[in-house]
Structure formats: C-alpha cells, structure tokens
C-alpha cells in the first residue's frame with residue numbers, strides 16, 4: 217500500500233538538520249508522495265530547494281498563508297509568479313484565519329481573492345486554510361463563482377452542513393488529518409457522512425500528530441495511523457482507503473502529469 221500526504225511541511229524549522237531523514241522515513245512508511253504547503257517568501261526558498269532534491273516524491277504548493285498576511289500582502293502575492301514554473305501543484309496554503317488575530321481581516325480577504333484569480337489563471341487547484349472565518353470564506357468564494365475553482369479545505373474542522381455548502385461550488389473536497397483520531401472529535405461524524413471520494417489524507421506535520429502520538433512532533437510517516445482511523449469509520453479496509461485517497465490526490469493535484477518519470481500508480 218502507498219499513500220499521498222496532501223498537506224505537510226517537511227522543511228519546517230521543527231526538522232532543522234533532519235529534513236532528509238523526515239522525507240526518507242515517510243517513504244519507508246509507504247508515504248511515497250508528499251505535497252508541501254507554502255507559507256510566505258521567507259520560507260519558500262528552503263522548501264522549494266528540499267522539493268528539488270526529491271522529484272516525484274516531494275511536490276510544492278505556492279501561496280501566501282493567511283497568518284502571514286499584513287498590509288504588504290500585495291507585494292507577497294506579486295512575488296508568487298516567479299515560482300510558478302517550478303512544478304507547482306496548487307495554490308496553498310491560502311485562506312482566512314481569524315483565530316489569533318482579526319487585525320488584517322480585510323487584507324486576508326483581499327489576498328485570498330487575488331490568489332483565487334491566480335489559481336484560475338494558472339489552472340491550479342487551491343488548498344485552503346480556514347479557521348473561525350467560514351462565512352467570510354464563502355463570501356469570497358461567491359465573488360469568484362465564475363472562475364470554476366477546485367480544491368480542498370485542509371484540516372477540515374467544519375460540520376457536515378459546511379461540507380454540503382462547499383459541494384455546491386463544484387469540485388471541492390476535504391483534507392482529513394490527525395484530529396480524526398482524537399477522542400470524541402466531531403470530525404469523525406463528518407468522515408462517516410462524506411464519501412471517501414471527497415476525502416484527502418494529510419498530516420499537516422509537524423503539527424497535529426495522531427493518537428497515540430498526540431502532542432509530539434508529527435511527521436508524514438504517521439499518515440497510515442490517520443488512514444487506519446478513516447478505514448474504521450468508513451467500515452472498509454485499509455487497501456480501499458489507500459487506493460481511493462491516492463486516486464483523489466492524483467486527480468485533484470494532477471500528480472501524474474507533474475512527475476518526470478511516471479509513478480507506478482499513475
């Protein structure tokens with residue numbers, strides 16, 4: 217069995233000096249492909265350099281993270297174009313986050329709108345980070361209805377109603393990570409109700425380590441623990457979860473078009 221981690225941060229400072237070991241441990245655990253979320257211009261060179269060492273294994277997203285949006289967001293968004301020809305598979309992680317600060321709400325919405333325009337112009341899916349801003353997210357999406365956007369809500373924490381609302385916008389899916397393994401997580405009900413064909417697996421490493429590793433530094437190698445919980449909730453076997461979620465990732469992110477030598481599952 218093999219897996220795709222659709223949202224991870226292999227170059228995070230939590231792995232300083234051992235990024236290669238992190239990638240290699242994941243591959244040995246069957247997580248043969250990983251998609252790295254982009255944060256901002258400060259983190260970008262390091263994570264793209266790491267991805268360049270692992271063609272066909274590490275893939276890159278490109279985008280300005282909502283937590284990095286300030287008054288100067290336009291310069292950050294303008295800087296994205298210089299990176300788009302480096303095998304980028306999505307605009308991400310982009311979105312809205314009002315959890316820690318509401319200071320730049322207006323700017324976050326403007327930056328999201330601008331990056332939705334880029335996703336459409338570059339024909340790329342979007343990987344969304346959304347926290348405590350659901351209605352504003354849908355209002356930006358409403359303003360972009362004509363763009364035919366496709367993508368996923370990473371680390372989905374919404375209700376089944378939010379998923380149904382999302383479905384009305386076309387090809388949208390949800391990213392499921394370590395939270396699904398936590399006791400009494402409402403995400404478990406969501407996973408039971410959402411078709412497996414709409415689910416992508418992710419770790420968001422180094423954050424959100426699954427049970428029984430909760431609270432420790434997470435790694436992409438832990439993805440099978442998340443998959444096992446999804447299999448239990450969907451009352452199916454691990455092979456089915458591997459096959460369906462891998463196909464979902466390949467399809468949404470166009471992984472089979474972006475690799476130098478075709479991957480066996482493509």
Ligand SMILES: [Zn+2]
Pocket residue numbers: 223224225253309420
């Ligand atoms: Zn992330």
